[in-house]
Amino acid sequence: MTEALLRIASTRGLQAVSMREIAAEAGVSLRVVQYYFTNKQALLESGLTELGARMDRRVKQRAAAAAGELTPRGVFAAVLGTIVPFDEQSRLDSMAWTAYYTAALTDPALAAVGLTLPNALEDFLTVRLTAAQQAGDIAPDRDPRTEVAGLLALANGLTHSVLSRQRSHEAATKIIDYHLDRLFGPGAA
Amino acid sequence: MTEALLRIASTRGLQAVSMREIAAEAGVSLRVVQYYFTNKQALLESGLTELGARMDRRVKQRAAAAAGELTPRGVFAAVLGTIVPFDEQSRLDSMAWTAYYTAALTDPALAAVGLTLPNALEDFLTVRLTAAQQAGDIAPDRDPRTEVAGLLALANGLTHSVLSRQRSHEAATKIIDYHLDRLFGPGAA
DNA sequence: CCCGAATGGATACAGTCGTATCCTAACAAT
């Protein structure tokens, strides 16, 4: 049901999401949609929550795949590489995510839910980078939080250019790797 | 009239834009809105065009203010510094721009208009950076287009974090300057 | 057995949407 919502949001936009459209997409009656989600607001929030859960799942999946050698750089490559859409499903999810992000800019209720994950991500990576700095993996004159903010902003910006088909996933990944090389590269300690 | 449209789009979102709302905001009757813009589609496109014109004006204004010493780095600082919102008006315009960008992801008609300026910007900066490279201002092993793409993505990502009030304009500018230092810094030639 | 809760189909309601139509004015050119 929430899947039907996200399918519509990612292909036709959040403004095309109506209770009747979701009912049709999910193959149920309007009443059923009303039954499981009392409000449209509740429905929208459930979509955002599900989107966050998917993102979380993807990061963990990717981290598990690259397990064993979880270097600080590996963690960053996994997380940032997950933000930029890399297959059709993650592209669709990114579309929906962008739609939600934009809606949240003018809808405080959505903003509260939507900012949770990005903030958690920034905190998580900052902790990791601070630890990496103390271990001598990156130069001491770098400010971990600023670096993390820059990398996340870069990943988000690249996501946009990938979504609008200005750039391929590979091109975006190369740019990220380039920046990670700079951060974790030689002359770090 | 188009101003009324952008005022609504930037404060209440593009989905809150209706012909009647614009009429009320502009203090005219519904018929007048219909008269000057035959379609809602035409109305939306006029808003996007106006938004691009404003952005263009701002860049030129900033370039003129920093005139005289138009180093390659100065050009980049001016352009990227203009992308990240720096006052209330540019913040509102960025809000509207984001709304349009998102709408364009699922509306081909808007995408055609909306991709013109970003592409022109990337081309413009790439030409500048290529020239700077030939003049020895940046290292020969850098790929100008890739660098430009990375910087624009960074500026766009930072814009988002500024809009959602995760970061101040000053913090964003500092991150950009840091990256420009790296690109144009010593050891370039 | 049966009765209340969970589940869901059908339909109705008031509002908003984009668009179209009908009717005045004003003003410029013939």
Next chain:
DNA sequence: ATTGTTAGGATACGACTGTATCCATTCGGG
């Protein structure tokens, strides 16, 4: 002076929206 174009007020239309109501099932515990 009349005619045509530009400009705009008032209102109507059908489509769609979120939400509410009324009713029919199904099903598990008393």
